Amino acid sequence: MRELTHFIGGQHVKGTSGRFADGFQPMTGEVISRVPLASKAELRAAVENARDAQPAWAATNPQRRARVLMKFVELLNRDMDQLAELLAREHGKTVPDARGDIVRGLEVAEFCIGVPHLLKGEYTTDAGPGIDLYSLRQPLGVVAGITPFNFPAMIPMWKFCPAIACGNAFILKPSERDPSVPLKLAELMIEAGLPAGILNVVNGDKEAVDALLDDPDIRAVGFVGSTPIAEYIYARGCAAGKRVQCFGGAKNHMVIMPDADLDQTVDALIGAGYGSAGERCMAISVAVPVGEATANALIAKLVPRVEALKIGPSTDLAADYGPVVTRAHLDKIKAYVDLGVNEGAKLLVDGRGFSLQGYENGFYMGGCLFDGVTPDMRIYKEEIFGPVLSVARADTFDTALRMCNDHEYGNGVAIYTRDGDTARDFAARVNVGMVGVNVPIPVPLAYYTFGGWKRSSFGDLNQHGADSVRFYTKTKTVTSRWPSGVKEGASFVIPTMH
Numbered sequence: 001m002r003e004l005t006h007f008i009g010g011q012h013v014k015g016t017s018g019r020f021a022d023g024f025q026p027m028t029g030e031v032i033s034r035v036p037l038a039s040k041a042e043l044r045a046a047v048e049n050a051r052d053a054q055p056a057w058a059a060t061n062p063q064r065r066a067r068v069l070m071k072f073v074e075l076l077n078r079d080m081d082q083l084a085e086l087l088a089r090e091h092g093k094t095v096p097d098a099r100g101d102i103v104r105g106l107e108v109a110e111f112c113i114g115v116p117h118l119l120k121g122e123y124t125t126d127a128g129p130g131i132d133l134y135s136l137r138q139p140l141g142v143v144a145g146i147t148p149f150n151f152p153a154m155i156p157m158w159k160f161c162p163a164i165a166c167g168n169a170f171i172l173k174p175s176e177r178d179p180s181v182p183l184k185l186a187e188l189m190i191e192a193g194l195p196a197g198i199l200n201v202v203n204g205d206k207e208a209v210d211a212l213l214d215d216p217d218i219r220a221v222g223f224v225g226s227t228p229i230a231e232y233i234y235a236r237g238c239a240a241g242k243r244v245q246c247f248g249g250a251k252n253h254m255v256i257m258p259d260a261d262l263d264q265t266v267d268a269l270i271g272a273g274y275g276s277a278g279e280r281c282m283a284i285s286v287a288v289p290v291g292e293a294t295a296n297a298l299i300a301k302l303v304p305r306v307e308a309l310k311i312g313p314s315t316d317l318a319a320d321y322g323p324v325v326t327r328a329h330l331d332k333i334k335a336y337v338d339l340g341v342n343e344g345a346k347l348l349v350d351g352r353g354f355s356l357q358g359y360e361n362g363f364y365m366g367g368c369l370f371d372g373v374t375p376d377m378r379i380y381k382e383e384i385f386g387p388v389l390s391v392a393r394a395d396t397f398d399t400a401l402r403m404c405n406d407h408e409y410g411n412g413v414a415i416y417t418r419d420g421d422t423a424r425d426f427a428a429r430v431n432v433g434m435v436g437v438n439v440p441i442p443v444p445l446a447y448y449t450f451g452g453w454k455r456s457s458f459g460d461l462n463q464h465g466a467d468s469v470r471f472y473t474k475t476k477t478v479t480s481r482w483p484s485g486v487k488e489g490a491s492f493v494i495p496t497m498h
């Protein structure tokens with residue numbers, strides 16, 4: 001069994017708190033590592049390291065900082081296969097899906113290569129007599145990210161790539177359930193040329209998080225995880241005077257209009273509902289067919305597809321999805337299915353009893369499909385985060401739209417239709433942050449921004465894209481007047497940044 005470390009000051013550092021969490025391999029159910037849980041003192045050591053290293057990094061010209069990310073992208077591509085396998089074994093998702101996790105993070109690293117352009121300020125010459133006015137974007141100093149288990153490569157990169165490109169030092173507190181890939185990413189950043197101390201990984205639980213929220217040298221905190229923790233971190237971080245953005249849970253609806261192509265819709269629903277065992281914040285967990293005929297036709301096509309889902313170990317390249325992350329999470333999902341039955345929903349496909357031959361101790365769950373789910377049920381209101389899809393029927397488009405708008409979460413939503421007018425009206429009126437039109441999982445690309453609405457997000461800037469540069473910098477505006485100047489000196493050599 002491996003004992004994992006922290007990564008501080010450019011090196012692996014053993015945990016000294018004496019507290020550890022078990023790290024599982026979900027496909028076999030084995031404990032494969034011990035994850036150190038940092039104390040307040042260990043967190044503080046990382047912050048001091050970051051604080052000391054940050055000024056020189058901020059003073060490094062932005063093209064040079066961007067070149068580190070350029071090299072990092074090259075190294076990610078070089079090591080893609082090993083990273084994907086490591087990620088799949090620790091998280092449970094399949095190896096091809098793990099590659100997607102890494103690539104969606106890599107794309108944000110690519111976006112950040114443009115940081116010299118993104119950091120440019122504004123300039124007005126002769127704003128008054130002899131007066132020039134300009135704005136600068138300066139890094140905040142030491143910033144931190146607290147990330148969830150379900151995208152252990154993508155979400156850490158969404159946080160540290162823009163923060164570091166902007167000249168900050170970064171403390172990453174990844175999920176204690178799958179910290180191996182985050183540790184590898186930190187190693188790769190050092191290999192790419194990042195100075196020691198600029199990216200530190202501190203493993204831990206609530207104790208490390210609370211220490212980070214209270215630390216006076218941490219200027220900003222970005223969080224992704226469940227809504228109750230998002231709310232807690234937002235309140236405590238803001239009370240400590242930090243800039244905070246927190247992204248929380250979801251219950252994403254797919255509205256299916258009577259004119260939708262049902263074969264395409266069912267293909268989309270199967271992937272979006274059950275891919276990664278439903279452990280995605282952008283998974284579709286509620287299908288809302290409009291009209292009885294649409295609902296009946298959808299169910300007729302969906303049931304055999306859910307029954308035919310291929311569930312396998314994470315290393316099975318042909319599997320549709322693998323195990324869920326821990327036994328505790330598996331039990332929680334099964335309890336939600338029990339609850340749905342008790343609440344009166346119709347369980348058309350029951351995956352609770354699924355077991356995989358040869359992997360009997362793995363955390364596997366068959367696909368479950370509910371029909372007759374209504375907005376008053378807890379299985380409709382709460383995030384299950386497993387391979388469980390609910391069909392909640394709507395009589396009209398307006399009812400379907402109202403269901404999306406009334407739900408407390410507002411992360412993603414999709415509509416399937418052939419009618420442009422319906423799609424436009426839906427996109428305009430739906431009270432949700434990310435909308436797909438005949439696209440089931442509308443995760444925006446790196447050069448747009450990612451963020452939900454309502455109780456899926458706390459704070460007012462999104463992740464990646466232009467918002468990430470705003471979040472990780474502060475604006476300074478300079479008004480200057482030079483009564484007289486010295487006009488001297490000439491250089492005949494083209495200036496470069498080398």
Ligand code: NAD
Nearest residue numbers: 147148149174175176206209225226229247248249250281
């Ligand atoms: P989680 O809230 O349990 O954990 C997230 C992070 O918070 C982890 O680093 C964890 O160590 C820390 N944490 C957990 N409990 C804490 C506590 N009591 N005090 C302080 N810190 C604590 O979430 P998870 O189970 O790792 O991830 C799944 C959740 O994340 C789902 O709700 C999913 O929808 C959400 N998610 C949201 C987005 C988004 O962008 N909106 C993206 C991915 C995942």
